[in-house]
Amino acid sequence: MKTTKIALKPYLEKIEQLCEPLGKDALARLLLELARDIVPEERTDFLHSILSHVSKGSKRLSVTPTIPEKKLLAQIGDLRQEILTRIQSIEDGSYWEDPDEDWQDSYYDDGDPDLLNDEQKATLTAFFIDGGHLFMAGNKKSAQEVYHALLSLVNEVEAYGFLPELNVDLREARARYARCVYESAPENKRVESMLAAMEADLEKSDMGGLLDDDFPLLQDVIDAETGALEDFGQFLPSWKKALEQKDFHMDRVADLCLEAAFLTEGVKAVANLARSWQAKQPRGYLSWLLQLEAGEDWTSLKNACQEVLNILPQGSDRRKAANSLIKTGKKLGENGVILEGYRERFRSQPDDGGLLDLAGEAARQQVREKELAEICLFLTKRKSGHSESALLVKALLMAGAVDEAFKLCKQNKAVGWSHGNATGLLFAGVLYLASGGHADCGLIRDMLRDYGECISMDSSNFDEPENETKLSGFQEIIRGLGLADPASLDLNLYRQWAETIGENRVNHIVSNKQRTAYDRAAKALAVLAEVMAATGMKKEALAFLQGYCKTRYNRHVAFRREVKQAVEQSRILRGMEAGL
Numbered sequence: 001m002k003t004t005k006i007a008l009k010p011y012l013e014k015i016e017q018l019c020e021p022l023g024k025d026a027l028a029r030l031l032l033e034l035a036r037d038i039v040p041e042e043r044t045d046f047l048h049s050i051l052s053h054v055s056k057g058s059k060r061l062s063v064t065p066t067i068p069e070k071k072l073l074a075q076i077g078d079l080r081q082e083i084l085t086r087i088q089s090i091e092d093g094s095y096w097e098d099p100d101e102d103w104q105d106s107y108y109d110d111g112d113p114d115l116l117n118d119e120q121k122a123t124l125t126a127f128f129i130d131g132g133h134l135f136m137a138g139n140k141k142s143a144q145e146v147y148h149a150l151l152s153l154v155n156e157v158e159a160y161g162f163l164p165e166l167n168v169d170l171r172e173a174r175a176r177y178a179r180c181v182y183e184s185a186p187e188n189k190r191v192e193s194m195l196a197a198m199e200a201d202l203e204k205s206d207m208g209g210l211l212d213d214d215f216p217l218l219q220d221v222i223d224a225e226t227g228a229l230e231d232f233g234q235f236l237p238s239w240k241k242a243l244e245q246k247d248f249h250m251d252r253v254a255d256l257c258l259e260a261a262f263l264t265e266g267v268k269a270v271a272n273l274a275r276s277w278q279a280k281q282p283r284g285y286l287s288w289l290l291q292l293e294a295g296e297d298w299t300s301l302k303n304a305c306q307e308v309l310n311i312l313p314q315g316s317d318r319r320k321a322a323n324s325l326i327k328t329g330k331k332l333g334e335n336g337v338i339l340e341g342y343r344e345r346f347r348s349q350p351d352d353g354g355l356l357d358l359a360g361e362a363a364r365q366q367v368r369e370k371e372l373a374e375i376c377l378f379l380t381k382r383k384s385g386h387s388e389s390a391l392l393v394k395a396l397l398m399a400g401a402v403d404e405a406f407k408l409c410k411q412n413k414a415v416g417w418s419h420g421n422a423t424g425l426l427f428a429g430v431l432y433l434a435s436g437g438h439a440d441c442g443l444i445r446d447m448l449r450d451y452g453e454c455i456s457m458d459s460s461n462f463d464e465p466e467n468e469t470k471l472s473g474f475q476e477i478i479r480g481l482g483l484a485d486p487a488s489l490d491l492n493l494y495r496q497w498a499e500t501i502g503e504n505r506v507n508h509i510v511s512n513k514q515r516t517a518y519d520r521a522a523k524a525l526a527v528l529a530e531v532m533a534a535t536g537m538k539k540e541a542l543a544f545l546q547g548y549c550k551t552r553y554n555r556h557v558a559f560r561r562e563v564k565q566a567v568e569q570s571r572i573l574r575g576m577e578a579g580l
Contacts, residue, residue: 005169007223067130069142076149079123083153087115087160114164115157121164124150128168135176135225144180151177174199175216175224182221182229191238200243202252215252217259240264248281258287267291271304282317289324302328302337309344319348323464335365343371345464347378350391352455356471359398369483372399390456393422397429398476400483403490405429410497414504417520425451427501430494431527433481435534440572444527449474495531502528506548510559522562526570533572542576549580 006014019027038046067075089095090113116124127150134143151174157163178197185193195201199215218239222229229235240260246253254277261269270291274284285308292301305325312318322345329337342361346354355375362371376399379392389408396405409426417424428448435441452474502524508514509521525548532541545567549560564577 005171007172007175007220009223009226012226069134069139069146072127072130072146073149076127076146076153079120079127080149080153080156083116083120083157086117086120087157090115091160112161115161116164121166124153125167128166128173131173132176135180140180140183144177144184147173147177147180170214171216171220172224174214175220178216178221179224179229182235187231187234190235191242194235194239195242198256200246200253200256201250203250217255218263219259236260236263248277251283254281254283255287258284262287262291267295267297279312282312285312286317286320289321293324293327296331298328298331302332302334305341314348316349319345322348339365339367339371343374346375350379350382350388352391352394352473355391355395355398356473356476359476360471369399372480375399376401376404388456390422390425393425394452394456394473394477397425398480400480400485402429402433402481402484402494403488406494406497412501414501415508417505421451421456423501425454427498427524428452428527429477429481430498431531432478433484433489434491434495434498434531437478437481438530438534438572441527441530441534441570442572443523443566443570444530447523447527448477452477498531499528510553510556513556515558518559518562519566522559522566525563526566526573529567529576530570530572541573542579545573545576545580 019030022030035043035046086095095113114121127146131143131146131150134146151170154163154170178194181193181197182190198218198221202215216224222232240257243253243257243260246257248254248257258270258273261273267288270284270288274288277284285304289301289304289308292304301324305321305328308321309318309325312321322341324341325344326338326341329335329339329341339358339361342354342358346358358371358375359368362368372395375395376392379388379395382388393405393408396402396408405422405426409423412423414423417427424447428444428451431444432441432448435444438444453472505524506521509517514521525545529541529545532538532544545563549563553559560580564580567573567577567580
């Protein structure tokens with residue numbers, strides 16, 4: 001579970017609030033209880049931490065920087081040169097020719113190395129800690145220079161590629177730097193200086209997220225330290241006006257504009273800004289929804305979500321609005337809103353998880369068949385690519401619309417049945433029907449489970465609301481096949497197709513000596529034999545297997561071995577391996 005970060009100011013205010021009513025003895029007992037919770041190997045560090053913050057003979061806390069400012073800046077400069085030299089060697093290839101470089105000892109010596117080695121990462125982290133000491137000690141001028149040097153280095157590294165993971169809260173570091181800039185800038189230059197410090201013109205994308213973790217907002221600057229920002233009431237309107245003159249299509253500008261609107265006039269101003277931007281900058285809508293959720297105004301949030309869903313096009317932003325609607329429906333206890341949320345989430349970005357969640361909620365509300373019929377119609381009209389065709393076949397089988405699924409796949413090829421493939425899923429589903437769902441046809445069930453549980457499309461995020469019932473794609477398909485109208489099924493036609501395409505698959509793989517696919521060819525052969533055995537044709541099943549193992553491919557020892565192993569795994573075919 002992801003732990004929520006808390007800025008320094010609200011953190012200290014909460015600690016102060018907790019400690020204020022406590023007397024000296026109570027505080028001492030609290031400290032002792034905290035000390036008892038420290039694991040043995042961390043007790044020395046805990047003790048040193050207390051001692052380093054308490055001056056002798058004084059109750060005041062002090063934080064002392066470990067390195068003089070000029071020396072620290074010089075060391076940062078040296079580190080910068082080391083890092084840039086390393087990056088240049090990686091870029092020009094000389095890195096790989098140096099026997100002293102760290103790639104020699106790396107397990108991942110065939111991949112791209114990190115732009116910083118472990119020692120450089122540790123040193124950079126330590127410098128950020130030193131900058132923090134300067135900031136906490138109140139030495140803002142020095143802290144500003146150190147943070148500027150460090151953050152410039154970080155930005156320089158990121159211009160070349162991915163910044164390796166550092167044990168540093170870059171958002172807080174940037175907020176502290178901006179706090180220093182705010183306090184040191186002349187009043188007539190403060191807005192201009194803060195636009196630069198806050199990197200307002202940043203064009204970097206945050207991969208579809210909202211409020212990038214590494215870049216602060218103005219509230220983070222406020223919370224970077226106890227005490228109010230000087231002349232903030234005069235600064236904020238000018239700050240807001242300056243941001244409004246920038247391009248709101250840029251995500252960073254949009255985030256800062258939305259925050260300024262909220263700090264100035266509240267949620268209503270955010271809503272007005274979102275409505276003026278609409279789909280041209282969907283972050284406006286998403287910020288509005290977040291503000292309503294934070295205020296737990298569930299009725300307003302429901303209405304806002306429905307408004308946003310009517311405007312935003314399909315995609316990840318619309319999906320987030322649907323997630324908010326699901327959460328809102330659950331808070332309000334309104335089943336119709338919950339179902340609408342799951343429906344719109346699926347329609348925003350169709351994927352396997354969304355399909356199962358929607359089916360689960362529809363089943364809970366006893367409208368499964370109706371909802372699945374609408375899903376199938378929706379996917380059919382989209383006419384999207386390969387992955388979505390597999391999703392459509394899955395939905396059709398879940399709905400019991402076997403003939404519709406068959407019409408989609410009957411002209412497909414016998415090869416290329418990767419997981420998530422529509423043809424492989426239908427092949428397994430047809431054989432399940434042809435076998436009458438016989439419990440001893442384990443290979444058919446396993447194949448249907450593999451394809452049914454496979455994720456052909458996944459657009460989910462870790463923080464999405466889930467349906468309480470975790471559904472199985474395999475079980476939902478079994479359920480759908482059981483609901484299929486017998487009058488609409490041409491089992492003989494389906495079985496003939498499955499036999500033809502299955503044998504073509506086997507012949508293609510083995511005749512072309514695709515050894516890595518022999519196991520898949522063997523299973524395709526064995527599931528066809530399972531159907532024969534399940535329909536009272538055990539002798540024919542054995543003869544069928546022998547025709548491939550003893551006649552057609554008798555010299556393909558590896559393939560024959562795979563067939564025997566597959567047959568051994570099937571209860572209905574067990575014993576036949578001896579004749580192969």
